[in-house]
Each structure stands twice: as structure tokens, then as C-alpha cells.
Amino acid sequence: QKEVEQNSGPLSVPEGAIASLNCTYSDRGSQSFFWYRQYSGKSPELIMFIYSNGDKEDGRFTAQLNKASQYVSLLIRDSQPSDSATYLCAVYGSSNTGKLIFGQGTTLQVKP
């Protein structure tokens, strides 16, 4: 079983729609969860992080965490073509070795 699992996509949504990106993880002791966005040919950039169960909103982005189900998601409201990118889910493990584990990423395409 992969430590952090994402559907590689591509996920295609029309402009203005809600894009829903999902991620599951295997380490039940994981403490913190991150979403990075990576445009083609660029490096990843942090867009959201969440530590507690529930929802966390930042502008058009909402991160959702359910530790019991070992599930984290990212919702993008009013999707724009500029949101087209690969979204990487990352999980900080329960040990103190500084190990941030990334998923493979989901490619999102927002069509005008």
C-alpha cells in the first residue's frame, strides 16, 4: 500500500465549477497535512495546510481532514483556467525524522 495515495487524473472540470481533489494516507499517527500546487515546468508551492479534523477555508480553497478515515481533500470553488496544475498531497508522519511524504499528485484541468 502506498503511504500517500492520489488519483493521478487528469481531473477535468469546467470553469466556475468546484474541483474536488482527494488523498488517502496509511500512517494513522500522521499529524499534519499539506497541499502543494505544481504548475508544469515549475516547482511545488504550498497552498494549504491542515492539522485538525474538519474544514479549513482560505479564499476559494477548502481543505478537509478526516483522521478516522485517513482522508484529506482539497476543494477549489469557482475553478479558473489558472488553477490548472498538478496538486500534490503531502503528509507529515508521526515520527520526528522530518519526513514529509508526497502523493503522486492529481492533474487538474479547468476548461474555459
Place this chain on the structure above:
Amino acid sequence: ETGVTQTPRHLVMGMTNKKSLKCEQHLGHNAMYWYKQSAKKPLELMFVYSLEERVENNSVPSRFSPECPNSSHLFLHLHTLQPEDSALYLCASSIRGDGELFFGEGSRLTVL
């Protein structure tokens, strides 16, 4: 300069060459990382340095040798690499050694 700077941005080397990748961060962060990004694979953590001390060596072959002379600089020395080592090598830094990483633009390595 600001952020995390990596040089060179592109590198082509033969299997018998010795080269080095350089990373410099201007953010005052305490931790620095090397990640490897290959096509269709998740980001792979290679090395972590916290306050100039290596705290993670993620089973990386000895042909990759990291060096962290101070908290602002990180090197990855390369020798006798294999074609399968061709990838994007990303340097990152964080203030707390947790999952909030700032990435450089990466060094695209091709091993012939």
C-alpha cells in the same frame, strides 16, 4: 536575491563525471532538503539537514553525497551516476523542519 535558489538549472553529465548541485536559501530557515522528482513518481525525499546536521538519509545510493556547510547553503555532489538518476532535483527549506516547505526551481539532471 530572495527565496530558494538552485544552480545549475540544467545539467547534462556522463556516467563518469563528477558534478555538484548548489542550493542557497535567503529565508533564514533552519532546515534544508533535497528531493528527487521523476516522471510518474511521487517526490522522493533524499536528505534532510536541520541546523546543518543531517537528520535524514533516505536510503540514497552513495553516488549522491550531500554537504551543508552552513544553514543557508546545501550541495549535492554527484559521481558515477546512472541514466536512471536523470530527474529533477529539488531543494527546499523550512523554518521549523516541518511540512511547510519552500522549494527552489530545481536542477534538471540528464545522465547520458
